[in-house]
Amino acid sequence: MSNNIFRKRQELEGITSLDDLKSETIDVLTSHESIRAFNSKTIPGDYLEAIITSARSAPTSSNLQAYSIIVVSSQEKKDSLATYSGDQNFIREAPVFLVFCADIHRLKYVTNRQGYQFEGDSLEMFLLASMDATLTMQNALVASEALGLGAVPVGSIRNEPIKVIEELNLPKGVYALVGLAIGYEKEGVRRGIKPRLPQKVTVHQEGYSTEHLEEGLKGYDRQMVARRTYEGRRVSIAGEPERDGLEYGWCEHTARRCTRPETIAASASLRENLRAILESHGFSFK
Amino acid sequence: MSNNIFRKRQELEGITSLDDLKSETIDVLTSHESIRAFNSKTIPGDYLEAIITSARSAPTSSNLQAYSIIVVSSQEKKDSLATYSGDQNFIREAPVFLVFCADIHRLKYVTNRQGYQFEGDSLEMFLLASMDATLTMQNALVASEALGLGAVPVGSIRNEPIKVIEELNLPKGVYALVGLAIGYEKEGVRRGIKPRLPQKVTVHQEGYSTEHLEEGLKGYDRQMVARRTYEGRRVSIAGEPERDGLEYGWCEHTARRCTRPETIAASASLRENLRAILESHGFSFK
Numbered sequence: 001m002s003n004n005i006f007r008k009r010q011e012l013e014g015i016t017s018l019d020d021l022k023s024e025t026i027d028v029l030t031s032h033e034s035i036r037a038f039n040s041k042t043i044p045g046d047y048l049e050a051i052i053t054s055a056r057s058a059p060t061s062s063n064l065q066a067y068s069i070i071v072v073s074s075q076e077k078k079d080s081l082a083t084y085s086g087d088q089n090f091i092r093e094a095p096v097f098l099v100f101c102a103d104i105h106r107l108k109y110v111t112n113r114q115g116y117q118f119e120g121d122s123l124e125m126f127l128l129a130s131m132d133a134t135l136t137m138q139n140a141l142v143a144s145e146a147l148g149l150g151a152v153p154v155g156s157i158r159n160e161p162i163k164v165i166e167e168l169n170l171p172k173g174v175y176a177l178v179g180l181a182i183g184y185e186k187e188g189v190r191r192g193i194k195p196r197l198p199q200k201v202t203v204h205q206e207g208y209s210t211e212h213l214e215e216g217l218k219g220y221d222r223q224m225v226a227r228r229t230y231e232g233r234r235v236s237i238a239g240e241p242e243r244d245g246l247e248y249g250w251c252e253h254t255a256r257r258c259t260r261p262e263t264i265a266a267s268a269s270l271r272e273n274l275r276a277i278l279e280s281h282g283f284s285f286k
Numbered sequence: 287m288s289n290n291i292f293r294k295r296q297e298l299e300g301i302t303s304l305d306d307l308k309s310e311t312i313d314v315l316t317s318h319e320s321i322r323a324f325n326s327k328t329i330p331g332d333y334l335e336a337i338i339t340s341a342r343s344a345p346t347s348s349n350l351q352a353y354s355i356i357v358v359s360s361q362e363k364k365d366s367l368a369t370y371s372g373d374q375n376f377i378r379e380a381p382v383f384l385v386f387c388a389d390i391h392r393l394k395y396v397t398n399r400q401g402y403q404f405e406g407d408s409l410e411m412f413l414l415a416s417m418d419a420t421l422t423m424q425n426a427l428v429a430s431e432a433l434g435l436g437a438v439p440v441g442s443i444r445n446e447p448i449k450v451i452e453e454l455n456l457p458k459g460v461y462a463l464v465g466l467a468i469g470y471e472k473e474g475v476r477r478g479i480k481p482r483l484p485q486k487v488t489v490h491q492e493g494y495s496t497e498h499l500e501e502g503l504k505g506y507d508r509q510m511v512a513r514r515t516y517e518g519r520r521v522s523i524a525g526e527p528e529r530d531g532l533e534y535g536w537c538e539h540t541a542r543r544c545t546r547p548e549t550i551a552a553s554a555s556l557r558e559n560l561r562a563i564l565e566s567h568g569f570s571f572k
Binding site: 010021058060061062063064068069072074077101107109111114118125134139141142152193204205217254265 | 311314348399550564
């Protein structure tokens with residue numbers, strides 16, 4: 001279905017006014033597509049340096065830099081992390097797997113080092129550190145794509161937090177929030193960028209509005225069905241009849257995932273125990 | 287101190303191997319500097335379109351798109367949000383203030399619309415939605431900087447969650463995670479990019495290590511003191527003697543912020559009540 005291969009979101013959505021801007025960066029951002037199959041070619045050292053430097057240049061709340069990045073290149077460790085992250089083979093294939101951690105261990109260390117008591121045991125600090133790690137991951141992703149590499153963020157690194165803590169020697173106050181598999185893509189894996197919900201659904205003027213929600217959802221469902229996005233990827237619901245192709249779009253797929261959240265977060269232990277695990281590992285949610 | 291104005295992190299840190307890569311995008315990412323003073327020039331419509339399209343192109347966990355963006359241009363609303371966000375004047379000045387929200391309202395709506403029960407009341411879903419909003423914000427920031435605009439993320443939008451919920455008409459399941467003020471910078475506001483902790487402190491090979499932590503912290507303190515980063519910006523601690531310039535670097539500043547977290551999150555209500563407020567507004571932390 002080569003007519004579904006769009007290089008940039010501007011082309012997919014028929015936004016023509018951007019053509020004059022001629023920004024390589026805007027082109028990179030709007031042509032993001034997750035790549036989940038890599039060939040064996042290694043990443044040049046200065047490419048990895050550029051990716052890491054880009055990550056470290058991301059904004060960080062109050063310059064606290066409450067994150068750490070673990071660079072995983074050893075096949076053994078990649079194999080283990082693949083197994084713990086929903087058994088996803090592309091983690092084994094990728095020459096480099098970066099693990100982005102929320103890190104308040106360093107802040108606690110520095111606070112005690114200077115002779116003070118750490119008072120950051122709060123939901124706010126958990127959130128701030130998780131955001132810092134997310135920001136560095138996104139910069140690493142954008143840098144990778146700018147260099148012609150393929151990449152995919154891996155949220156399922158949260159499936160087995162305790163095993164990942166042990167594998168990566170994470171001290172209390174550090175947990176693996178999201179991974180990033182990076183490499184050269186296998187030929188033929190690109191499907192074209194994935195359509196997003198229409199702008200009128202996710203972007204609001206001056207205040208939140210659901211005025212265009214139903215119209216937008218219907219159009220998006222039609223678009224995703226036409227693209228055959230969910231063929232062979234349906235979420236099954238016990239006791240529910242199969243719906244036909246026209247009825248199984250983003251709304252049905254998303255609703256089934258939200259009523260069976262283990263289809264998002266593959267490990268039941270994650271859903272039920274994430275907070276308890278993180279609380280026992282140095283984070284607080286007060 | 288014009289000798290402290292570095293255009294890119296590669297120059298600041300003396301990384302020369304990247305010179306061959308010649309990527310505009312890497313240059314944009316590694317020259318990020320927060321801009322907190324704007325002139326009155328408006329942002330062209332197609333620039334804003336490119337920024338929004340870039341934001342919508344960010345990766346999103348399981349394609350759930352659990353975020354919303356509120357575009358705020360009205361002076362009255364910008365004034366109110368500035369007041370609620372630590373009284374920061376640059377929000378009033380910026381021609382556009384984007385508010386990035388974690389949004390599980392839409393997921394609940396869609397789940398019920400399809401006839402299912404929403405089972406995503408969990409810390410994982412809160413985190414996933416907050417990450418989705420963070421990813422879109424970072425793409426909007428990078429796009430803005432690629433277009434020659436200045437911008438700064440605004441975490442203090444979390445200072446007064448209830449007032450922001452009312453101002454932006456946010457339904458249950460939607461909260462304002464981070465803002466982004468965008469505009470053309472006032473002349474002379476650039477100080478050069480801010481040094482970051484050395485790579486050996488924040489980036490680890492194969493597993494977490496504190497081997498280079500002390501050495502890295504000492505070097506960073508010297509660098510930040512030489513740059514006069516904290517002059518006139520010290521955090522005061524009741525009963526503590528003033529430390530001299532050499533002793534007041536990133537470690538001391540960060541330690542004081544972590545022992546007085548209200549200096550990060552300006553509102554005491556935020557620190558103590560964020561979880562309770564969000565729980566009463568449709569989020570769960572189970």
